[in-house]
Amino acid sequence: MSTQTPRIRLENISKNFGKVQANADINLEIHSGQILALLGENGAGKSTLMSILAGQLQPDSGTIYLDGDPVAFTGTDRAIKSGIGMVYQHFKLVEAMTVAENVFLGIPDTLFIRKKAMNREVRELVEQYGMSVDPDAVVHDLSMGEKQQVEILKLLYRNSSILIFDEPTAVLTPTEAERLFATMQQMIGLGKAVVFISHKLEEVLAVADYIAILKRGRVVDSMPRSAVSGAAELARRMVGRTVLLEVDKEPVELRQTVLKVAQLNGMGLEDVSFELQQGEVLGLVGVAGNGQRALVETICGLRIPEQGAVRILGQDWRKFYSRNNWEQSLSYIPEDRLGLATCRGLDLVDNFLLTTRGGFCRGPWIQRQQAKFKVESLIEKFDIRPPDAHALAWQLSGGNLQKMVLAREFYRRPHLIVAEQPTQGLDIAAAEDVWRLLMHAREQAGVLLVTGDLGEALALSDRIGVMFAGKILGIVDAGDAEQVAKIPEMMAGMSVDI
C-alpha cells in the first residue's frame, strides 16, 4: 500500500460475542483517495467491523488510529466528529420531508429554517457529485436510488471524509448502481476515503482500489485491485479451499427419492430442477441473494410454487402441505433461528412443541409435562446450555439455540432435511457439532444443505449444486476434484463446462 499515513488504521481489532469471534485480529488501512472493498459472506464479521468504526460497538482489544493517532470511538458522535459516515442498507430518512429538510435534520443551526438557502446548498452538493436528486422533492416520492443519494448528501453536508457503504447496491437497479459508482469516484477525487462492503464480485472489481476478504471474523486475504486478474480468481480467494473439518463421510446406500423439484420458475428462479435421495447430502452453494431464499421457502411450504412442480416424499406440494405430518416428514432448519425457527419469548418446552406438538396431543389437550421430560433428556443428550427447559429462546446463545432446533427437528425423525446456513454465526466447536449431527441424520434422510460456505458444502455434501441468478448452473460430484475446482468460477456466474 502507499506510504502516506492512512486516514484510519485498524490494528489487531478483536470482538467476541460470547464464544463467537465476530472479529479476530483485524488489520486494515483506509486511505484518502481510495476505495477499499470489504468482501465477505453474511456473518463474516463485516457489520461488526463497521459498527466498531462507527462507534456503536467497542472492540475487546486492538487499536484504531486516526491520521496516525490512536483514538477511541466510544460513541457514534465521536466517530461522526472524526469524519466517519455510514450509509446503511436500511435508510434512516423522514419520508414526509423534502430532500433538503432531511439533509439539514438534526444540524443545530439557527432557530428559523432558511428554506431557500437550504435548497441552494443541497443543490450545489448534488451538482458537485454528479447526482440527480431534486432538493425540493419529498422523500416519500423518491426511488430507492434517490433515497440513497439523500443519505449520501447527509454525510457530504456534514463533511464526512470517510464514507462507509454497507451493501449499497442491494437495493439499486443496475443503472442506479452505475451512478453510485460514479459518485464514489467523485468522492475519492476530492480526497475522501470510501469503504465499500459487498459480496458481489463484479462490482468490487469494477470500483475498488484495494480489496480485503473477510471470513469467519478474520481478514483472510487482502490485495490491491491490480493484483487480481478477474472474478474467478477473486472467487477462489474468497471461498477458499480450507476444509475446517474432515467429517467421516461413509457412503450411505441411496434409497427412495425424497425431493423432486422440476422446472421451478418465478420468484426469481429460473428452471430449477433437481432430485434428492434418502441417504445423501446435496449441497447448494452460491453467493447469498441468488434465489436460494425463494427455493428454500417454496420447498418448505412458506411460499406457493408459481410454476413448475415440487414433489416431497412422493407427494405433490399441495397435497403434502394440506395435511399436518409432524413425524417422518420434512424438517426445515432455517437460517433465521430466532425469528423463524423459534418463538423468542417462549421457553424451550413450548419451542420444542412448536413442530412436534402433533406427537404430544391427546384429543384437544397438549401434554406439556411429557414434552418437558423429553426436552430435558434432549438438553442432556445434545448438551444444550443453560440446561433449563424453562429458559426462553432469546436467552440461549446462537449455538445452543441451533442445537435445540436440531434436537427438535431430529426428534421428528425426518426423511427430508432442508438446512439453511446451519453453522452461520456459530463458533467452530458448535459448528462441528452441527456438522456431525447432519452427517448422522443422512442415514435416515435426504439433506438439502443450502450454504454460502463452500468449505462447509465440501465437507458434508455428496453432490454440490451451484446457484447463480436464480439458476442452478450445474451439479457436480463432491469427490471429483477437477469439477470441484470449477465451483468458485461458477459461483461468480461464469459458465463452465462440466
Next chain:
Amino acid sequence: MQRYRVVKRQERLGWRSCFVFLVAIGLSLLLSALLLALRGTSPLEGILVLFKGGFGTRWALEDCLLKAIPLFLCSLGVSIAFRLQIWNIGAEGQFALGAVGATWMALSFPDLPAFILLPLMIAMACAAGGAWGFIPALLRQKLGTNEIIVTLMMNYIAIQLLDYLVYGVWKDPTSFGFPMTQTFSDQAILGRMGTSSIHWGIVHCLVLGILFWIFFTFTRTGFELKACGDSVRASRYAGIPYDRLVILVMVLSGALAGWAGFLEASATINRLQPSIMVGYGYTAIVVAWLARLNPLQIGITSFLLAGLRVGVENMQLDLQVPAAYGNIMEGLILLTVLAGGFFIHYRIVMVKSA
C-alpha cells in the same frame, strides 16, 4: 460529568415488579389529587371520599362487584384477542349485540322455563357478540382491513342498532314513551345470591375465568395461540393455521363480551334500555392491559376499576366533581402503569463519562 444510560435488565424482576406497580398507582393518585386541587376541592378529602365511596361500605362493595362482572367478561374477551396481537377494541359493540341477542330470546319466549330460557339467552348473546367479532376478522382476512378501525366503527353501529330496537319495535307500550323494553319475565332473569344484591353472574365469571386459564394452559389450540402471539412467522413455519386462529379469537372475544351483555340485561337491568351502555367495553381494554392479559389479575383489576367508578359517583354527589373525572383517573392509571412497565425490563444507571 454524569450521564444517564438505559440498560436492559438481565434477570427478571419477579415479585419485586409489584413495587413498580405501586409507585405507578401512587403517582397517578398524586396527579389526580393535583387535578382536584386545581378546581378548588381539597385533594385529601377528595381521595378519601373516593375510597370510602368505592370500598368503604357493604353497599359500595356489592356495587363494585356488580360493575366488575361485565368488566371482567369483556376484559377476558379482549385479552384473548390481545394475546394473539389482534387489537379488538370492539368489546363495547359486542357487548351491545349480546344484550340485544339475549333480549330477543327473552321477549320471544317469555314463558319458557328458566333452565331452558337462560341457556338460550346465553347462546344467542354469545352468537350475536361472536358474529360482531367475526365480521371484522373476516374483513381483515379477505380485504386486509385494519381490525382496530373496523371494530371501533362497528361499536357505533351496534349502539345505533340497540337504540333503534328500544326506540322502535321493542319499545314497551306502557313505558310512557321511554326508550325501553318490557321488564323480562321472571324466567328470563338471573337471580341474586341470598340476601345480597350480587347475582349469579359472578359464578359465570369464575367458571369462564378458569376455563380461559385451562384453555391457554392445557389445550393444543391454546398453545398454538400462544405461539402465534409470540411470533407469527415462527407459527407459520410450524404449520400453525394463523388465519383460522385469528377468526377463532375474534369470535371467542365477541362471545365473551356478548355474555357480559346478557348478564347486564338479564340480571342487572332486567330489560333492555340505552343506559345499558356505560362504556364497559372500553374500560375493559384498560383492565386487560393493566392486568397483563392474565385472568386472575383481570379479576382483581376489574374489581379495582369498578371501585373507581363507584367512588367517582360518590365524589360527584358529595363534592360535585364532574363525571369525566373518573375517565381522567382511569387514563392516568393506565398511562403510569404502562410507563412503569418500562422499568420492569430496563433500569437506568448513571455513567460517569470522561
